């Protein structure tokens with residue numbers, strides 16, 4: 071149990087650092103007027119304030135929250151802080167995926183038809199991805215662990231000490 | 237009447253002792269999250285995140301998916317050419333009123349009731365208000381709004397408002413009409429007056445936001461920034477000028493709840509129905525009236541009359557008078573019309589801000605009147621002062637930055 | 641509006657903000673009042689009708705208020721409605737998860753001697769929070785019908801509609817004496833049989 075917790079803490083710690091770093095990187099690429107940064111399937115376009123500076127700040131806060139909740143992860147308040155950090159990443163990843171979805175359903179301005187072809191639709195979801203989307207699976211793991219653990223704890227039926235007056 | 241407050245509380249104590257039993261309650265993860273969204277250190281970043289999600293989803297759905305993806309194509313390459321060909325006699329007055337410019341190749345520029353009017357109402361504003369109302373319903377039903385109110389309390393107190401003023405402000409982003417009545421939850425007349433004036437002046441409605449997103453996507457952020465700054469500055473000034481108190485009250489924060497699907501769809505439907513019934517006819521009527529005013533030369537006369545004010549004081553072309561007239565009927569229409577006038581990007585920002593602040597639309601005007609005519613008159617006085625001062629200020633900033 | 645045919649009773653829904661009055665109102669009348677999870681949703685009154693057992697009720701949803709001394713314009717509407725409809729029956733809505741503040745308002749309403757009925761709403765939320773409110777006991781003490789409801793699922797709403805006709809004025813001094821352990825008048829109330837011990841069915 072104890073060991074599990076510390077492995078989990080280590081995981082959150084690394085994830086928090088990665089998240090913080092990617093949030094800061096988003097902002098830096100935007101501020102540095104860099105034409106965009108990309109390696110492999112990771113890309114930080116950094117072309118607009120809203121997505122990269124504002125959105126990057128939210129990712130960075132997500133990382134900070136995860137780090138802040140690191141100590142004592144079996145404390146409820148601390149778990150909630152970690153979960154909140156994960157949720158910040160979901161905001162950015164979720165809206166990014168939704169934006170891709172909205173852009174790939176219609177065929178595009180030049181095409182004569184209204185709806186995109188299936189392959190065109192799927193191509194809209196092809197890499198490269200921004201860091202938030204790449205972090206998404208890891209944050210989901212964190213949420214999964216936190217939720218299942220809470221359920222374990224709530225198991226002893228609390229109706230026993232519940233004064234039945236009705 | 238008999239009892240004092242203390243006597244009542246005594247009775248209540250006795251009653252609850254006999255009828256209420258509390259078991260041991262374990263805090264859940266949800267409760268802990270709820271607390272985190274109120275504490276400033278975590279709450280403010282979360283609020284920024286919520287705002288981000290709101291705007292991003294709004295833009296993706298209304299902008300990319302519905303309007304740019306389908307409506308533009310539908311209206312510009314099918315509806316407009318068909319109507320231009322089918323409507324007889326391009327030189328007639330009816331053609332001018334309903335179809336507009338026979339040479340136009342898009343529905344923004346044609347400016348007939350059935351071209352621009354329909355396009356703005358159905359193609360641009362309907363998807364915008366739909367997604368807007370959906371997200372607002374989720375905010376309302378989840379219980380996030382009162383938490384935002386707690387977070388904003390300190391800031392809003394600086395401009396003479398209670399944190400709860402955030403509720404009418406956010407409702408106002410959907411539509412100013414219910415927002416004006418919602419100011420009733422503020423305690424003193426001073427607070428209500430400040431909020432009502434600021435609401436009518438600085439809060440753009442969802443319809444207007446939708447059009448702004450479509451016609452000036454790059455600068456809508458700056459427009460919003462100007463509006464928020466104006467809200468702060470004039471709130472601060474009004475707070476100093478208007479007598480009255482600004483009491484603290486406790487905000488009762490309800491627990492988070494999952495929005496019930498049934499309630500969400502019900503609200504979404506009734507609000508959308510309201511929009512279709514009330515706003516769409518107004519947009520079409522607005523186009524007709526403005527076209528008649530153009531035809532009869534009223535707008536040209538007004539433009540010449542106000543030219544000195546517009547050109548030298550606000551720094552915008554005199555043609556913007558036309559949209560300002562339309563703006564009295566519908567702000568969304570006014571912004572759409574502005575987008576067809578040739579001007580520099582900064583003039584565009586200035587004129588969009590002017591359209592937002594210069595006068596509430598008729599519907600808002602009517603509810604404000606219902607809340608009290610004295611307040612309405614005072615609000616108009618405030619409004620005129622604000623338009624002059626702020627319009628000039630924005631022009632001056634533009635000159636200083638070398639862009640105007 | 642007020643002078644309607646004799647068999648129409650006006651019911652005013654009174655309660656603290658955010659206790660589920662509008663949700664209950666929608667359930668009772670099938671109307672479309674706005675329901676949101678923050679206090680101060682309703683700022684004006686809405687009327688709807690309920691036909692139950694050949695009786696017609698005009699139900700009015702009013703803004704939530706903490707007491708009958710209004711602090712803001714919305715609460716003023718609530719108090720004004722009470723003053724305007726002197727012959728109305730009041731449906732007091734309580735939030736079972738925090739009944740104290742609701743009872744304060746309820747007592748103020750009782751003091752006016754108006755016929756009342758109490759809906760103990762949010763019983764599901766109370767259950768989740770491990771709070772148990774004894775509706776029958778409350779009914780015995782207050783001497784007016786108390787019905788447990790859950791407005792969002794509709795539980796208890798049918799019963800509530802059915803019981804509206806049994807609304808009656810509460811008597812503060814009787815409440816006090818019952819609280820002081822003088823339960824003698826309890827027996828006479830139980831004589832009714834049908835509705836677990838509220839006072840006189842007329």
Ligand SMILES: Nc1nc2c(ncn2[C@@H]2O[C@H](COP(=O)(O)OP(=O)(O)OP(=O)(O)O)[C@@H](O)[C@H]2O)c(=O)[nH]1
Pocket residue numbers: 377493496499655656657658659660661662663664674675676677678679680681682683702703704705761762763764765789790791792793
């Ligand atoms: N869990 C639960 N939630 C409820 C119940 N009744 C209402 N709600 C929720 O409580 C919130 C408030 O409901 P409203 O009906 O708007 O409350 P109101 O009393 O009309 O509030 P004001 O108009 O502000 O005075 C909404 O989110 C409802 O969905 C209930 O019985 N159980």
Ligand SMILES: [Mg+2]
Pocket residue numbers: 661662663674675681682702703704
């Ligand atoms: Mg209500």
